Amino acid sequence: MKRFLNKQWALLAISLLIAVTGQAAGLPDFTELVKNNSPAVVNISTTQKITQGGSRLPHGLHQLPEGSPFEDFFRRFFDEGTGEPRSFETHSLGSGFVISSDGYIITNNHVIQDADEIIVRFSDRRELEAEVVGSDESSDLALLKVEAKDLPTLRQSNASQLKVGEWVLAIGSPFGFEHSATAGIVSALGRSLPEESYVPFIQTDVAINPGNSGGPLFNLMGEVVGINSQIYSRTGGFMGLSFAIPIDVAMEVVDQLKEKGRVTRGWLGVVIQDVTRELAESFGLGKPQGALVARVLADSPAAKGGVQVGDIILDFNGKSVPRSAALPPLVGRAEIGETVDIQILRAGDEKTLKIKIGELPEKKELEKATGKPDHIFEERLALEIADLKKEERTQLDVVSGVRVTKVEEGPAFEAGIRHGDIILSINNTEIKDTAQFKELAKKLPAGKAVPLLLQREQTTSFIAITIPEGS
Structure with missing residues (x-):
């Protein structure tokens, strides 16, 4: 009987071991991925020189008696009273990765923007100065070049093959901690973010923090599927929402930067909005879909092609438009001068228009053509605002x-x-107006209540609003 019980316990122990081992085997092992790819991931350090005008002593203070106990204090406080400009340096950190063995490196535009010096640090502790080949603010991408040969590079995958729920891993330098690895899953695909309408972002729950920007996002095959770009946060720290630029979108930008130092994009010349459930019903749609044209710019490709206000764009060049946010990336990646078919819904009837794609104008020209945006989202306060019209x-x-x-x-x-x-x-x-409100909101102190005067149904009252620390 004792021998039988011992045998039973042994079988139970083996069963538990097999179960635990099987469970562990179901989780990914990132050790080889990190080991093989870390050498091609770099730390990027930038220096920017800033000059500020000096301040002279206020009127009358130059008459302080020589040797006065306050003379030295005031002269130091007001920059020795010379009025000469003072210079100082600011530093920032980010990440990037090598895309070719002859020294081309990709990172985010905001990592190197306005930098006077860019230093690239490799895992073998080499430090090389980099030059900016080109940058693109709209996609937040920049291409750098260092003088080197036989650098390790990373393999790239097609981001369109990504699936929600798939494991991904990031390598970067959060807060300067070089070659830190963090893992998670793909949370969503094709996300559109405010003021980033030309990038269909990959959303993940990978821990991304300041310093990770510009670093690679890998799939389990060790292939780069995206470039970590930004996070969504109420506190300034990671909250489970991070966004990466798909690698195929990034490489299209890189090719243009290599070839001509700038990026051109396709352009329709329409102002669009999303189709809500109520709008869908009013336009005779079975469900909310497409991009509703709220305005057609004069002399634009859309105007020349016959697009009208009230049209709902359902399909662009053979690709469906499930929501308005899906249209700008499709148009932006279209060939300039190419004639495409656009399927629209107009007055309950579906029509196909042929539009010759134009080139997206420069930002200042586009703002002049479209005017100020009707709505602006203020991230620190988490609200959207609009200018008041004269009649309002x-x-x-x-x-x-x-x-x-x-x-x-x-x-x-x-x-x-x-x-x-x-x-x-x-x-x-x-x-x-909205522009002034946005500027004031940027300067509001965090962790301190400030008064806000609002009007609601003819009643005016003050409320106190507090922005959390770290925002």
Whole structure:
């Protein structure tokens, strides 16, 4: 009997061991991936020289008696009273990776923007100075070049083959901790972010922090599928939402930067909006889909091709447009001068238009053509605002202010701001328009309550709003 029990215990132990081993085998092992690919991942350090004008002593202070106990204090405080400009340096850190053995390196534009010196550090502790071949603000990408040969490179995959739920890994230098590896899964694909309409981002839950920007995102095959670019955060730290630029999009930008030092994109010349459930019903659509044309710019490719306000673009060059955010990346990647078919819904009937794609104008020209955006999203306060039209100001009996068009979970919502409110002032400064509001919001102190004056249904009142520390 004792021997039988011992045998039973042995069988149970073996079964448990097999179960645990099997469970562990179901989890990915990243050790070889990190070992094989780390040498091609680099740390990027930048230096920017900033010059500020010096301050002279205020009028009358130059008459301080020589040897006065306050003379030295005031002269030091006001830059020796010379008025000469002072120079100092600022430094930043980021990541990147080698895409060719002869020294081409890819990173984010915001990592190297306005830098006077760029130093690339390799895993073998070599440090090389890099030059900017070209950069593209719209995709937040930059191409660097160092003088070197036989550098280790990374293999690339087609990001279109990625699937939601797939394991991915990032290598970078968060907070300067070089070659740190973090892992997670793909949370979503084709994400559109505010002011980043030409990039269909890969969303992941990989831990990304300052310094990771520009580093590679790998699949389990050790292939680069994206470039870690930014995070979504209420606190300034990682909160489980990180975004990467698909590698195929990035390489299209790199090819153009290599060839001509700048990036050109396709252009239709329309202002679009999403189709809500109510709009879909009103236009005779069975479900919300497509991009609703709210405005057609004069003399644009869309205008020449017959696109009208109220058209809903359902398909662009053979690719469906499930929502408005899907259209800009498709148009941007189209060949300039190419004639494409655009399927639209107009007055309940589907039509196909032929449009010759134009070149996206420079940012200043485009802003001039389109005017100021109707809505602006303020990230620190987590609310969307719009300028008041002349008739609205008359109706509301206000001289200035902005209208709240959307409130997300965050400081504004917690303070009690709601859709439709009119913000008249913030931190005791009168609000003239959305551009001024956005600039004031950038300068608000974190962790300190500031007064905000709003009007709601003809009632005006102050509320206190607090931006969390780290925002």
